[in-house]
Amino acid sequence: MNPDAYSAELAAAMEAGYIKNPNTGEHCHSLADAYMASLAGSSRPEDMEGRREYDGLVAWSLEKSNASPGEVVMTFNYIRVKAVRVAMKVAQRRGEVRRNEFH
Incomplete structure (x- = not known):
């Protein structure tokens, strides 16, 4: 599977979980981690900017x-949902998700 197809598949799965429950990004934390990691070799400035923002929220x-x-758990989840939304914005900019409500 080529890298773009891999990241697109992760983005679609992340979007499906987010649609299921946009308040918690149900089952999206690890998908968002994998999605953002799949962009590690990207040279697109908006991907790198999104990656820095995402990494900052995860940290x-x-x-x-x-x-x-x-x-502790409530705060962790709140911050990680913010991180998932950043990943969704990156995926939306790349055209890998359909929804346009992550800005």
Whole structure:
């Protein structure tokens, strides 16, 4: 499978999960991780910008100081959903998803 077909398939799966539940991006965190990783060799500036934003959100979600006790999972999921939305915006700009509500 060529790299563009691979990223397009990941984007379609990510979009399907997002459509299923846009509040949580159901089952999208790992798909978004894989999708953004599939763009690692891209030289398109908008892909690199999206990758930096995505990586920043993922790193932020892993920081221990983000949440108070009892809110760790909720805060992690909130930040990761923001990251999924960034991945969806990148996929939309690349024409790999149909929906246009991720901006």
